[in-house]
Amino acid sequence: MLGFLRIIKFTFQNIGRNVGLSVMTVLILVLMLLSVNSLITVRALTQEASDAVKEQIDISVYFDQEVKDEEVAEVEAYVNSFEEVKEVTLFSRDEVLTEFTDKHKDNQDIISSIEELGENPFGPRMTIKTHETEDYATITEALSVPEYDQVIEAKTFADTEKTIQKIQLITSQVERFSALLSGLFGAIAFIVIFNTIRIAIYTQRTEISIKKLVGATDWFVKGPYMLSSLFFSLLSVIISFALTLLAIRFLDPYIMSIFNDPHFLTNYYFSHILVLAGIELGAVLILTILSSSLAMRKYLRV
Amino acid sequence: MISLTGVTKAYTKQSIGLDNIHLHIEAGEFVSIVGQSGSGKTTLVKLLIAEETPSSGNIEIGGWDITNIKRKEIPTLRRQIGVIFQDFKLLPKKTVRENVAFALQVAGESHKRIKDIVPRVLHIVGLGHKMERYPNQLSGGEQQRVVIARSLVHRPKILVADEPTGNLDTLNTKEIIEILKKINQFGTTVVLVTHNREVVNHLKKRVIAIDEGKILSDEKHGKYRL
């Protein structure tokens, strides 16, 4: 117990008397965590953006005006039988008409020509959403069979196909780019941190051998380094998240115009903060403790 | 107190540190070890403090066979032997007082005893008034005296000094040797490795000469002759 208290005391004495090195270590860790956090932010944004676009995509199937209810039901069942399909919504003839008149209620010409007709000129409409954007092609193809030529008047697949492909291309490129960037940042951070700690240990190797020669146990020598690692890791996670949350406060107003959510990033971080901070703390701890014990192994064997 | 039987230390096949050494040192002796560079003096010291293990033979210290000492037991051994090296420095980020206290703290001594012992040993080496300085604020001789003070805190039965005066001028050397003699008079066995002819001749104590890992001569009241 006395030994443990002394180790704690030595830890903070070491940190205090090596202020320059301590500040450097924390600074590097904070920079690494900040770059990780900015990647997380970019990922959250692209994810949200592509989700939002995907949400707006669907296939609309326009049925013939004279189609029978059973025929519509049959097509619906057929479409539903595909695993790729997430949601099928059916609009009856009346609903389609109401929607149309609502949309054009300011245009008296259109409204009066509909009234002149005396009957509902529209057939029912079906909108289909799939889980993945790739799947729209499958579904539109499945609907382009001769049996349905009679009942289906039009499908809006031709137009959306290009948009979908474009979105797929953009998201996959953004994801590839951010993965590349994460990897790069991670590698740089590892090299920098490993070297910082190795240099720190190297300059302290005489100290380690002195401590061993006056009869210190391994634990007594190692303890302060391990505790410093823990302290630096905790401190850097706290600092980097404080800075990230601060930055997000400034970013949110700009993002609002895209997502209609005034606190999108803030909400995202607060709902994920335990997981994110936990994982980052764990990773930093492993990084610092592993590299310091690796660096120390050699010198403890005196 | 110290007993080596047929001790050989071969670092590699070509590099032999010690070659079949038989050596016995009684409690309370003051022994000087002399020999040319590379003759195996430091190797002997490292074997005594278990920094190296012998390739063959047996080493006993105070009746404890340390030939195959376990890693976990090494700290216990080190707390019973005071060690002084030429380049065995102080912890630069700790004050003189903290440096000396550290040797007690690693052994789990109580705060009260540390407060009691540290000023006393620093007094013995004449540094009672410079306790709050950092090592780089002391002269070489003063630093070496702090190292001696530190090696004394456990009241070791054995003090091993490997060229403790190697970097010091005549005056400082004399002071250090006087301190070592004083420690020996209190009953501690002292093993002193030195290159210094004057020191050895002045001591008029047992001198062991080593050459190429073998004992060349061992005289009760020897002189430095190489």
Ligand SMILES: Nc1ncnc2c1ncn2[C@@H]1O[C@H](COP(=O)(O)OP(=O)(O)OP(=O)(O)O)[C@@H](O)[C@H]1O
């Ligand atoms: N770690 C080592 N690995 C290989 N050979 C070593 C090692 N340490 C010492 N030796 C060799 O063992 C022999 C004895 O070395 P030692 O250090 O004991 O000499 P020494 O008498 O202390 O010399 P000096 O007076 O220069 O300090 C030398 O030939 C040296 O090269």
Ligand SMILES: [Mg+2]
């Ligand atoms: Mg030597």
